Amino acid sequence: MRSPIDDEIRQIFDQCSGIVEGEVATYIPELAAADPTAHGLCVMSVEGHSYAYGAVDVPFTVQSISKVFAYALALETHGFETVDELIDVEPSGEAFNELSLDARTHRPRNPMINAGAITASSLLPGDGPEQQVTALLDYLAGFVDHPLTVDDRVYASEASTGHRNRAIAYLLRSVDVLRTDPMAAVDVYFRQCSVQVTARDLALMAATLANGGVQPTTGKLLVSRAVLRRVLSVMAGCGMYDGAGHWLTEVGLPAKSGVSGGILAVLPSQFGVASFAPPLNEHGNSVRGVAAFRSLSEHYGSHLFEPR
Numbered sequence: 001m002r003s004p005i006d007d008e009i010r011q012i013f014d015q016c017s018g019i020v021e022g023e024v025a026t027y028i029p030e031l032a033a034a035d036p037t038a039h040g041l042c043v044m045s046v047e048g049h050s051y052a053y054g055a056v057d058v059p060f061t062v063q064s065i066s067k068v069f070a071y072a073l074a075l076e077t078h079g080f081e082t083v084d085e086l087i088d089v090e091p092s093g094e095a096f097n098e099l100s101l102d103a104r105t106h107r108p109r110n111p112m113i114n115a116g117a118i119t120a121s122s123l124l125p126g127d128g129p130e131q132q133v134t135a136l137l138d139y140l141a142g143f144v145d146h147p148l149t150v151d152d153r154v155y156a157s158e159a160s161t162g163h164r165n166r167a168i169a170y171l172l173r174s175v176d177v178l179r180t181d182p183m184a185a186v187d188v189y190f191r192q193c194s195v196q197v198t199a200r201d202l203a204l205m206a207a208t209l210a211n212g213g214v215q216p217t218t219g220k221l222l223v224s225r226a227v228l229r230r231v232l233s234v235m236a237g238c239g240m241y242d243g244a245g246h247w248l249t250e251v252g253l254p255a256k257s258g259v260s261g262g263i264l265a266v267l268p269s270q271f272g273v274a275s276f277a278p279p280l281n282e283h284g285n286s287v288r289g290v291a292a293f294r295s296l297s298e299h300y301g302s303h304l305f306e307p308r
């Protein structure tokens with residue numbers, strides 16, 4: 001039986017389906033093959049109840065959304081002191097792939113832009129890229145309750161064109177923020193960005209973050225309290241790159257986007273929400289996704305700073 005909430009979300013989804021603005025990312029050649037009309041939206045409650053619309057089971061690569069989970073796992077593995085010495089938590093106001101470090105400390109400004117994310121990748125548990133990628137895949141599998149794999153075509157495509165990320169890695173190595181082989185760190189990063197997910201998977205990941213770090217269907221604790229608070233804070237301030245200020249003002253939820261068109265957002269203690277629509281705006285955020293989250297937030301008054 002359809003509930004009123006189901007009809008309301010469907011209406012928002014249908015309205016956003018009509019939006020044709022934005023461009024599919026092409027700088028990773030394999031991403032250019034994405035269907036610009038693909039569109040999915042999935043809302044998952046902390047009890048594990050889902051509302052799903054459109055292409056929620058269509059696989060795409062997680063891209064920058066992986067940064068949230070690599071950062072969480074790096075923090076769980078090494079603790080705050082070690083990680084904070086290498087990666088700051090300050091919004092950068094710059095594009096996700098900017099070659100920039102804090103002028104004084106030389107740290108990347110936050111773990112949601114590539115410089116910070118590549119550093120976090122280098123901190124994943126394991127001896128060498130193979131083990132580090134396996135550790136992250138295992139960690140992510142806990143969130144979605146099934147195994148995940150790397151899309152080898154997207155990985156190969158990014159690896160053959162990702163010279164800017166290599167430049168960032170060498171910059172990090174030059175200031176000793178990266179203490180391992182820069183090419184190994186970038187390889188882990190390329191693979192983690194190429195992990196295949198669906199909007200339904202992302203909604204489960206978001207719902208786990210909404211549910212105090214406990215996966216709603218398995219009941220397993222995947223993110224400790226302190227790490228969860230940190231990760232959500234960084235997502236709120238930095239998750240949408242140089243669009244983060246507008247996002248926080250208009251949507252008001254911790255979120256993370258990826259260049260293949262995914263966005264996940266968290267309404268703590270209530271819902272995880274994920275959308276998938278490949279055409280992007282100038283900040284690299286999905287146009288239909290941003291529109292859907294704006295409408296959802298407005299309709300349900302779910303902006304975190306909404307006076308209650």
Ligand code: GLN
Nearest residue numbers: 063064096193258259284
């Ligand atoms: N793999 C992509 C890159 O580093 C991820 C960027 C993104 O999703 N914004 O260029």
